[in-house]
Amino acid sequence: xxxxSLTFLYFFLPAVLIVYIFLPNKINxxxxxEKALTxxxxxxxxxxxxxxxxxxxxxxxxxxxxxxxxxxxxxGRMMYKYDNDQKIRxxxxxxxxxxxxxxxxxxxYSDFIFDTINTLFHSDITNPVxxxxxxxNDIYNFGLSEDRVRLPIGISFYTFQSMSYTIDLYLRKxxxxxxxxxxxxxxxxxxxxxxxxxxxxxxxxxxxxDRKVNISKISEGIAKFSKGLAxxxxxANNIGIIWTEVKAMDYSTMSASTAWLGILAFTxxxxxxxxxxxxxxxxxxxMLGFNFPKNFDHxxxxxxxxxxxxxxxxxxxxxxxxxxxIPLGGNRKGTAKTLRNLLIVWGLTGLWHGANxxxxxxxxxxxxxxxxxxxxxxxxxxxxxxAVSMLYTFLMTVFGWVLFDTDTIGxxxxxxxxxxxxGGSFADSMAKYIFSSNILIYVICIFASTxxxxxxxxxxxxxxxxxxxxxVPAAVVCIMLLCTSxxxxxxxxxxxxxxx
Amino acid sequence: MxxxxxxxxxxxxxITCIVFFGMLIFMSVMTIVLPKQDFLEMENxxxxxxxxLSAKAVFNMTYMNKMENYISDHFAxxxxxxxxxxxxxxxxxxxxxxxxxxxxxRLVEKIPEPDYASADKAIAAINKFAEKIDIPxxxxxxxxxxxxYADELPENAPNADQKEFISYVYQNxxxxxxxxxxxxTMMSNRDDYIYYRTDHHWTTKGAYLxxxxxxxxxxxxxxxxxxxxxxxxxxxxxxxxxxxxxxxxIEKDTIDFYHLTDGxxxxxxxxxxxxxxxxxxxxxxxFREYLSVKDKYASFLGTNMPVVDIRSENGGNKLLIIKDSxxxxxxxxxxxxxxxxxxxxxxxxNIPLGQVxxxxxxxxxxxxxxxxxxxxxxxIRKLGY
Numbered sequence: 079x080x081x082x083s084l085t086f087l088y089f090f091l092p093a094v095l096i097v098y099i100f101l102p103n104k105i106n107x108x109x110x111x112e113k114a115l116t117x118x119x120x121x122x123x124x125x126x127x128x129x130x131x132x133x134x135x136x137x138x139x140x141x142x143x144x145x146x147x148x149x150x151x152x153x154g155r156m157m158y159k160y161d162n163d164q165k166i167r168x169x170x171x172x173x174x175x176x177x178x179x180x181x182x183x184x185x186x187y188s189d190f191i192f193d194t195i196n197t198l199f200h201s202d203i204t205n206p207v208x209x210x211x212x213x214x215n216d217i218y219n220f221g222l223s224e225d226r227v228r229l230p231i232g233i234s235f236y237t238f239q240s241m242s243y244t245i246d247l248y249l250r251k252x253x254x255x256x257x258x259x260x261x262x263x264x265x266x267x268x269x270x271x272x273x274x275x276x277x278x279x280x281x282x283x284x285x286x287x288d289r290k291v292n293i294s295k296i297s298e299g300i301a302k303f304s305k306g307l308a309x310x311x312x313x314a315n316n317i318g319i320i321w322t323e324v325k326a327m328d329y330s331t332m333s334a335s336t337a338w339l340g341i342l343a344f345t346x347x348x349x350x351x352x353x354x355x356x357x358x359x360x361x362x363x364x365m366l367g368f369n370f371p372k373n374f375d376h377x378x379x380x381x382x383x384x385x386x387x388x389x390x391x392x393x394x395x396x397x398x399x400x401x402x403x404i405p406l407g408g409n410r411k412g413t414a415k416t417l418r419n420l421l422i423v424w425g426l427t428g429l430w431h432g433a434n435x436x437x438x439x440x441x442x443x444x445x446x447x448x449x450x451x452x453x454x455x456x457x458x459x460x461x462x463x464x465a466v467s468m469l470y471t472f473l474m475t476v477f478g479w480v481l482f483d484t485d486t487i488g489x490x491x492x493x494x495x496x497x498x499x500x501g502g503s504f505a506d507s508m509a510k511y512i513f514s515s516n517i518l519i520y521v522i523c524i525f526a527s528t529x530x531x532x533x534x535x536x537x538x539x540x541x542x543x544x545x546x547x548x549x550v551p552a553a554v555v556c557i558m559l560l561c562t563s564x565x566x567x568x569x570x571x572x573x574x575x576x577x578x
Numbered sequence: 579m580x581x582x583x584x585x586x587x588x589x590x591x592x593i594t595c596i597v598f599f600g601m602l603i604f605m606s607v608m609t610i611v612l613p614k615q616d617f618l619e620m621e622n623x624x625x626x627x628x629x630x631l632s633a634k635a636v637f638n639m640t641y642m643n644k645m646e647n648y649i650s651d652h653f654a655x656x657x658x659x660x661x662x663x664x665x666x667x668x669x670x671x672x673x674x675x676x677x678x679x680x681x682x683x684r685l686v687e688k689i690p691e692p693d694y695a696s697a698d699k700a701i702a703a704i705n706k707f708a709e710k711i712d713i714p715x716x717x718x719x720x721x722x723x724x725x726x727y728a729d730e731l732p733e734n735a736p737n738a739d740q741k742e743f744i745s746y747v748y749q750n751x752x753x754x755x756x757x758x759x760x761x762x763t764m765m766s767n768r769d770d771y772i773y774y775r776t777d778h779h780w781t782t783k784g785a786y787l788x789x790x791x792x793x794x795x796x797x798x799x800x801x802x803x804x805x806x807x808x809x810x811x812x813x814x815x816x817x818x819x820x821x822x823x824x825x826x827x828i829e830k831d832t833i834d835f836y837h838l839t840d841g842x843x844x845x846x847x848x849x850x851x852x853x854x855x856x857x858x859x860x861x862x863x864x865f866r867e868y869l870s871v872k873d874k875y876a877s878f879l880g881t882n883m884p885v886v887d888i889r890s891e892n893g894g895n896k897l898l899i900i901k902d903s904x905x906x907x908x909x910x911x912x913x914x915x916x917x918x919x920x921x922x923x924x925x926x927x928n929i930p931l932g933q934v935x936x937x938x939x940x941x942x943x944x945x946x947x948x949x950x951x952x953x954x955x956x957x958i959r960k961l962g963y
Contacts, residue, residue, distance in 0.1 A: 083646060084646070084649050084650055084653055085645065085646050085649050087602065088602055088605050088606040088609065088649070088653075089606055089649070091602060092599060092602040092603050092606060095599070096599070096603075134642050135639075135642070137636050137637050137639060137642075138637055221637065221638045293587055293588065293591050293592055293595055294588055294591045296591075296595050297588075297590075297591035297592070297594035297595050298591075300594050300595065300598045301594065304598075507734040507736075508734070508736060510733070510734040511732070511733070511734035511735050511736060514732075514733065514734065515672065515673065515674065515732060515735075518670060518671070547588075547590035547591075548590050548593070550590060550594055551590060551593040551594040551597050551598075554594055554597060554598055555597050555601070558598070558601055559662075560666070562605070562659055563659040563660065563662045563663040563666075564663055565650075566650060566653050566656055566659040566660055566663075567659070567660040567663060567676075568650075
């Protein structure tokens with residue numbers, strides 16, 4: 079299920095939340111004289127609804143999530159039980175990490191690996207996963223894909239989250255979660271299960287066990303959720319249509335302006351779509367009593383690439399820093415190792431976004447840009463006027479999106495050429511039409527991706543506290559009305575993270 | 579002593595919660611309790627039925643997809659929500675919606691650049707067909723309103739050049755095919771009511787003009803316009819373009835029937851809906867029951883059917899028409915010159931044409947399509963088999 083659907087908004091969400099709000103955290107069921115059974119009622123509800131939410135989009139692969147959760151939970155309990163035996167603790171960690179990486183390898187990367195092998199050696203090896211699928215289909219007729227391995231939704235998010243638990247437990251940064259319901263509700267927490275943010279166990283450890291829900295938190299959550307919904311449905315979907323059209327055109331005859339308008343549309347689409355999803359997740363988390371970490375902070379205002387990645391998909395960057403970059407030695411082991419570590423982290427970051435060469439190249443592209451900044455260009459950027467360094471960063475990001483979304487390196491190259499005039503003209507009638515019929519949405523998107531909007535709001539909030547407070551419910555109603563009318567007739571409402 | 583501190587509830591926060599949940603619950607309850615319609619008449623589409631739960635439907639996800647469609651199709655106030663969006667967007671200056679351009683006085687289709695490679699296949703099939711049979715074959719590709727009123731489109735709006743497309747097709751049709759060009763006819767009568775404002779079809783007037791223009795090539799003397807009594811049979815017609823936009827700012831259309839002053843002498847219209855079944859016999863070319871539903875254009879020979887036979891007492895030749903729905907209001911004029919007219923819709927034919935009708939029994943064949951459907955149609959290739 080996706081948040082931006084009528085099914086979620088009008089049926090799943092109110093049903094779950096109303097039960098949730100009136101349920102206590104724990105229910106004590108008296109058993110005999112002195113005993114009592116404590117049921118973690120809210121966590122149980124989160125677990126059950128999370129499974130339903132996930133299974134709605136992944137009725138078969140929900141099993142994989144369950145297995146992964148079970149193994150990580152058991153690994154955690156074992157580490158706790160054999161607290162003094164470092165050997166067993168290490169084995170537990172290795173099992174957990176290998177299992178999670180293994181799931182990714184099988185379901186996300188196996189096709190890519192076999193395709194690469196087959197191209198390199200001109201061989202014709204069938205992916206064993208496909209063979210297994212065929213066998214299962216023969217027996218049970220589940221209709222599993224017999225051609226390509228289908229990626230389970232959100233697998234890259236929940237495997238990373240589960241790993242954060244076992245790794246941190248191994249490093250003794252957190253306490254064990256003894257309750258199976260508690261741990262499973264962390265993994266299946268529906269706000270963040272399909273598209274992040276990547277909530278580390280550490281972030282919500284105390285809230286899993288005890289949390290408060292009150293009117294002011296819920297209303298804060300509603301405001302955040304509505305903001306995210308508006309970003310996704312009103313901005314991302316509307317500007318995304320432009321890119322969908324441009325992307326499908328013939329790049330060899332495309333005018334430079336069309337190419338630029340197209341890739342700018344994607345630049346805004348992916349930002350508002352992704353940050354909108356994150357806002358919705360954070361807002362839903364608030365309604366349930368959780369505080370999720372921030373995932374986006376006006377990334378297109380960054381003055382360097384390093385800064386961009388501190389503001390874009392923050393939880394992913396944090397994850398790779400904590401669990402890959404720093405364990406590899408970070409920047410403390412000399413220049414050569416630092417360079418190596420940066421390239422590894424950025425290659426992996428690229429690969430995380432999809433099993434394809436263009437994603438790896440996209441990741442390494444950022445790795446190289448960051449290395450260039452580290453060796454001195456960063457100092458120059460700091461001295462340049464903000465407008466110049468911001469423009470530099472923005473342009474580099476836009477070029478990055480070409481690599482990211484044109485599917486193959488060949489096509490990306492074609493598209494780059496079109497951006498620089500290889501299509502023959504600067505602006506043709508197509509570009510003029512795209513511009514004149516969509517100018518409003520571009521202007522709104524530019525405005526909304528700066529800090530200007532937020533600054534205006536906080537200025538207003540300070541000046542007219544009362545009016546501002548009442549403007550919130552009014553804005554929520556307007557957003558809900560607008561988004562509903564766009565969702566009822568939603569010919570274009572894509573889910574962009576199916577490759578992640 | 580424990581002091582219980584009770585936080586005062588913030589009123590705006592409470593209002594936020596009430597309006598948000600109030601709206602969600604109100605709309606979901608209304609969606610559940612309001613009566614359901616099987617047919618979304620305004621949108622000319624069947625509504626999704628409530629899905630049946632089964633393990634198979636869950637595992638292959640058809641259950642979830644159907645449920646989401648069901649909720650969307652039956653969402654309370656669906657038409658109002660969609661219209662609201664159209665009103666908002668048009669008032670913000672948007673002139674395009676769901677592949678339809680909103681012009682000042684009409685809606686027209688946004689037609690993408692034609693695929694000439696695909697057109698080549700259709701052309702080859704027609705050529706092959708015409709060479710194979712011994713009777714004269716005529717082809718008429720009618721431009722649609724998007725071409726005739728192209729000058730009213732928003733500036734620089736992408737719009738396929740139908741004139742170029744039609745002349746490409748005509749130039750590549752072989753010598754065994756006679757082409758009938760009605761482009762100029764339509765263009766020079768563009769101030770007349772020749773296309774519906776809210777639908778993708780031409781009006782009866784538009785069809786009459788083409789019928790009159792085709793007479794010379796096909797060998798009949800067209801009946802002059804003043805011999806017809808025009809009946810404004812269906813008022814308040816809103817067509818397929820309306821369904822896609824639900825834009826209310828365009829004047830509704832009128833369906834006209836052209837009756838000959840001294841009667842049309844049609845004896846029967848036989849409609850074959852499925853092969854092997856007996857055709858339904860009717861006494862008139864005008865299916866008046868459709869005048870009271872939304873899709874009023876279907877009052878011309880009904881909705882698209884595989885085979886329709888029109889027999890009249892007017893002596894003359896027999897004509898086979900391979901067609902799309904543009905032929906439905908065109909064929910009635912031809913009944914004055916042919917004793918027997920058979921309309922065949924290739925989209926619904928999956929056996930060789932020779933098994934559907936006895937081709938050699940006819941005196942002429944007319945292939946009649948509008949340019950938009952000819953660009954995308956792939957069924958006409960079956961003619962070449």
